[in-house]
Amino acid sequence: xxxxxxxxxxxxxxxxxxEDFDELVRLHQKRIYRVLYSILRDPDAADTLTQDCFLRAxxxxxxxxxxxRVETWLIRIAVNLATDHLRSRKRAxxxxxxxxxxxxxxxxxLARDAPSAERVLVAxxxxxxxxxxxxxxxxxxxxxxxxxxxxxxxxEEIAEATQLEVGTVKSHLHRALLTVRRKVNEWESR
Amino acid sequence: xxxxxxGQQPETExxxxxxxxxxxxxxxSLPEIAAQSGERSPDxxxxxxxxxxxxxxxxxxxxxxxxxxxxxxxxxxxxxxxLSRPVAPPQSQALTSRDPDHELLxxxxxxxRRSVPLALEPATxxxxxxxxxxxxxxx
Numbered sequence: 436x437x438x439x440x441x442x443x444x445x446x447x448x449x450x451x452x453x454e455d456f457d458e459l460v461r462l463h464q465k466r467i468y469r470v471l472y473s474i475l476r477d478p479d480a481a482d483t484l485t486q487d488c489f490l491r492a493x494x495x496x497x498x499x500x501x502x503x504r505v506e507t508w509l510i511r512i513a514v515n516l517a518t519d520h521l522r523s524r525k526r527a528x529x530x531x532x533x534x535x536x537x538x539x540x541x542x543x544x545l546a547r548d549a550p551s552a553e554r555v556l557v558a559x560x561x562x563x564x565x566x567x568x569x570x571x572x573x574x575x576x577x578x579x580x581x582x583x584x585x586x587x588x589x590x591e592e593i594a595e596a597t598q599l600e601v602g603t604v605k606s607h608l609h610r611a612l613l614t615v616r617r618k619v620n621e622w623e624s625r
Numbered sequence: 626x627x628x629x630x631x632g633q634q635p636e637t638e639x640x641x642x643x644x645x646x647x648x649x650x651x652x653x654s655l656p657e658i659a660a661q662s663g664e665r666s667p668d669x670x671x672x673x674x675x676x677x678x679x680x681x682x683x684x685x686x687x688x689x690x691x692x693x694x695x696x697x698x699x700x701x702x703x704x705x706x707x708l709s710r711p712v713a714p715p716q717s718q719a720l721t722s723r724d725p726d727h728e729l730l731x732x733x734x735x736x737x738r739r740s741v742p743l744a745l746e747p748a749t750x751x752x753x754x755x756x757x758x759x760x761x762x763x764x
Contacts, residue, residue: 457674457678460677460678464674465663468665469659469660469662469663472659472663473662482673485673485677486673486677489677490680493684494684558651558654561650562651562654562655562658564651565651565652565655566655566658566659566662581659584652585655585656585658586659612648615648619648
């Protein structure tokens with residue numbers, strides 16, 4: 436196990452070399468963009484912050500000590516960028532205006548000709564409601580929620596990526612789930 | 626038995642269980658939704674990589690964290706050394722400026738205090754030595 440982890444650290448360090456950085460971007464850009472889009476629900480911001488994430492990783496590659504996987508390190512940078520972005524009141528104000536201007540524009544396009552069974556449709560609609568409810572969570576809860584349920588990361592991986600204690604991650608998840616459940620119930624009862 | 630806080634109809638345990646299952650099912654399909662919502666065209670990914678490469682070309686790697694710290698520590702040490710040095714008292718105007726009249730007066734005063742002129746001091750000393758030697762009584 437130690438040999439394998441040492442090898443993966445060596446591989447990660449090799450990818451962080453300037454001449455191999457393009458390959459690192461190619462390997463991880465989709466996931467980083469997806470994480471950022473899930474948290475931000477703004478394609479332009481997700482694109483910009485994906486670029487910022489890799490640029491920051493490139494500039495600070497000397498600080499990568501191989502204590503975690505390079506992907507977790509990149510997700511950590513992305514989550515920090517996303518939460519900073521969400522906390523900026525100015526941006527929040529503009530995104531609020533944008534969301535009220537084009538209601539539902541951030542929802543994913545799902546295939547209309549999906550299986551026609553009513554149960555499947557109801558489940559899919561509920562999943563969309565959960566997706567929508569998660570977009571209204573506070574920044575840190577939102578990040579933790581998406582890393583857990585959309586990216587299917589373990590609590591330990593989330594703790595590493597968000598630089599929080601596992602207990603704090605659990606607490607954020609618990610609160611996020613309560614909020615999501617309450618919102619979905621409210622919307623379904625309308 | 627649980628009730629909604631806003632006075633809606635009571636929720637039975639069975640309903641609650643079903644709601645939990647429905648939520649779990651919804652959560653289980655989130656990865657698929659996230660993946661679908663994050664899908665972009667190959668052109669998008671290519672142009673994103675090009676943009677990243679262009680930004681990397683214009684950006685130098687940041688200095689390691691210890692560099693600014695070491696500079697700050699060196700500055701503090703230098704400041705401490707400079708502040709701890711004893712401050713030399715300012716030289717008085719009288720010492721720095723040369724006033725020939727004052728120097729002459731000082732010279733006269735010193736001559737008056739002496740019993741002999743300055744030039745004759747060695748001779749006077751020799752005479753005193755000789756005198757003391759001759760005056761000494763023989764044992």
